[in-house]
Amino acid sequence: MTTGQTAFTRRDMLRAIGLIAGAGALYQAMTALGHAAESQFAGVPDLSGAPRGARVVVLGAGLAGLLAAYELERAGYAVQVLEYQNRPGGRNWTLRGGDTYTELGGAAQTVRFTAGNYLNPGPWRISHHHRAILHYCRAFNVRLEPFIQFNNNAFVHATHAFDGRPQRYRDVAADFHGNVASLLATAINTGGLDHAVTQEDRERLMEALKGWGTLDDSLAYRKGLHVSGQRSYARPPGAGADGAPLPSDLLPFHDVLDPVVWKTMKFFTSYDMQPTMFQPVGGMDMIGKAFASRLPHQITLNAKVTAIAQDEKGVTVRWADTRSAAVHETTADWCVCTLPLSILSQVDIQVSAAKTAAISAVPYASHAKIGLEFRRRFWEEDEAIYGGISFTDQEIALVSYPNDNFHASGPAVLLGAFALGRGGFDLAGMTPEERIEAALKQGEKIHPQYRKEFMSGASVAWSRVPWMLGCRARWGEADRAAHYQNLVAMEGRIVLAGDHASYMAGWQEGALLSSLDAIRQLHHRATAA
Amino acid sequence: MRWPGRILLLLACAWGTVGPACAQTQGPVAEGAVIYRQICQACHMKGGTGAIGAGKVPALAHNARLAIAAYPATIVAQGRGGMPWFSDILSPAQIAAVVNYVRTHFGNHYQDALDAQAVEAMLGSKKVDDH
Numbered sequence: 001m002t003t004g005q006t007a008f009t010r011r012d013m014l015r016a017i018g019l020i021a022g023a024g025a026l027y028q029a030m031t032a033l034g035h036a037a038e039s040q041f042a043g044v045p046d047l048s049g050a051p052r053g054a055r056v057v058v059l060g061a062g063l064a065g066l067l068a069a070y071e072l073e074r075a076g077y078a079v080q081v082l083e084y085q086n087r088p089g090g091r092n093w094t095l096r097g098g099d100t101y102t103e104l105g106g107a108a109q110t111v112r113f114t115a116g117n118y119l120n121p122g123p124w125r126i127s128h129h130h131r132a133i134l135h136y137c138r139a140f141n142v143r144l145e146p147f148i149q150f151n152n153n154a155f156v157h158a159t160h161a162f163d164g165r166p167q168r169y170r171d172v173a174a175d176f177h178g179n180v181a182s183l184l185a186t187a188i189n190t191g192g193l194d195h196a197v198t199q200e201d202r203e204r205l206m207e208a209l210k211g212w213g214t215l216d217d218s219l220a221y222r223k224g225l226h227v228s229g230q231r232s233y234a235r236p237p238g239a240g241a242d243g244a245p246l247p248s249d250l251l252p253f254h255d256v257l258d259p260v261v262w263k264t265m266k267f268f269t270s271y272d273m274q275p276t277m278f279q280p281v282g283g284m285d286m287i288g289k290a291f292a293s294r295l296p297h298q299i300t301l302n303a304k305v306t307a308i309a310q311d312e313k314g315v316t317v318r319w320a321d322t323r324s325a326a327v328h329e330t331t332a333d334w335c336v337c338t339l340p341l342s343i344l345s346q347v348d349i350q351v352s353a354a355k356t357a358a359i360s361a362v363p364y365a366s367h368a369k370i371g372l373e374f375r376r377r378f379w380e381e382d383e384a385i386y387g388g389i390s391f392t393d394q395e396i397a398l399v400s401y402p403n404d405n406f407h408a409s410g411p412a413v414l415l416g417a418f419a420l421g422r423g424g425f426d427l428a429g430m431t432p433e434e435r436i437e438a439a440l441k442q443g444e445k446i447h448p449q450y451r452k453e454f455m456s457g458a459s460v461a462w463s464r465v466p467w468m469l470g471c472r473a474r475w476g477e478a479d480r481a482a483h484y485q486n487l488v489a490m491e492g493r494i495v496l497a498g499d500h501a502s503y504m505a506g507w508q509e510g511a512l513l514s515s516l517d518a519i520r521q522l523h524h525r526a527t528a529a
Numbered sequence: 530m531r532w533p534g535r536i537l538l539l540l541a542c543a544w545g546t547v548g549p550a551c552a553q554t555q556g557p558v559a560e561g562a563v564i565y566r567q568i569c570q571a572c573h574m575k576g577g578t579g580a581i582g583a584g585k586v587p588a589l590a591h592n593a594r595l596a597i598a599a600y601p602a603t604i605v606a607q608g609r610g611g612m613p614w615f616s617d618i619l620s621p622a623q624i625a626a627v628v629n630y631v632r633t634h635f636g637n638h639y640q641d642a643l644d645a646q647a648v649e650a651m652l653g654s655k656k657v658d659d660h
Contacts, residue, residue, distance in 0.1 A: 104574075104586070105575075105580050341611065345584075363610070364611045366572075422567070464572070468583075469572065469582065470611055474613055475659045476614070476659060477659045478656070478657075479656075479659075
């Protein structure tokens, strides 16, 4: 094969497809050529040939805005970023001891965690198939460690099952599988599936059910050492005279059918949640800080955007300094606007009626997180839980254990609530002190050590985050069909980006993919003249 | 003894985990108060004061836009701007209860009460999260 200059290489072809047809088409082409897999990340778009001196104003310094600023600046554009907060990063955020946070309504918290401990109030885990954010972690040398999503030894707690006592995931899952296998095997034996499955497949299915469910010869799921090998023992295998294991009692099937059991099982196998997952060492904000450190002069903090206008010559953004109230205007050739729609829908922006309707069509979910610091790692020391998540049907929804520094002595912080839906609203409506009390009251049903070992806590209820007014975009089916394309298409000199302009709302990967698509559109238009 | 009993019940419900089921055992005003505390207060704040950050959460206190009951009821059911729809977690009777509560508290004095049937007619097409 020729390597001459005129040869149209595979790389050239992919670049051409990406430039003309967009990341989606590029991704499909790459998949056809055996390159990419999973997330639609297909590399950073080719931004070569940026017009000399072209200026871009980026609104918002969350991950979408930071990526746009970083890549456009590298490509030769002159970039200015306007950010409402007094820090870059947006929801890519970590709270540590000494940090202060004032929520909507004025309630202020000073975090009192011990040095080295932290809470990620926003995103806290990165999937192995989130290729864009992993790309930037690698490029910026942001160290990652495993986020232990799935832990067989963590708890499942149901208020109305098992007498309210938390159960180990391994026991409830084994009993769920075993009982279902036994019922299905019995149905086959009594002809219940004759109409649905061929004779040959009935035999194969029967073999699978007996093996998978650890059934005995009568097709029963019964207490015994083989079944205990799939769940746990009353006395685990050991050595010496009393080394023989003793089987554990099974849980009542009625209780095993409590919804929290199958919901927990389903959670761990869902596409978004499948291991391997990662977290940055030391806190999620390492990623935002890595971006921001590469934009030392481009970011203006404490800037509240009030109006965005455009004409055939350029873009004008009006903003107020939140400290002095002085009003400023920034002009540029292009604008990447990453403001959350909950905010942008209240800003005077000069776009079409269709785009305005799209901006106003997307409400935001209310999530709340609470970090609790305890004197010691009782979950490790007393319960052999090393990382992972216990689920409950109470409003706190879960308890998630630190995935780092195992066996360390001294205080540690766990995530004592990640409330969604109704629970998210309820916790948000409380004072910070009331939230901590709710987290302790609900969490001690799983870990009775809570009250004795508790030191301090911090909470972030996203409905009351002044720069978000919610946690993440919540697209309705009909709204997506009516408005999504209008939202993501560049209009004149303005293009929107952020996780709300993706199919991955609430994931950093969605923000980055959206931003990559936005700067591809911007560059295409800027170089088309 | 009737009122202290009701208030205690109300407080117990407000701190429980399953508000509406609990609230149904009481009068509609108490139910509206519980729903306000457990859902609306997250954004509209205690006393319906609203709040201002990078954007604004409208105040419900002394709000002339509440004069026509259908206006707040439709917004609670279908959402508006950054505010989500609640027809998936509140029944028409519960939407009526919380709208009636807000329209008769926080300095609002609108006495025409909504009922479940009236709200039912305002629900529009059912909103569903897309995935």
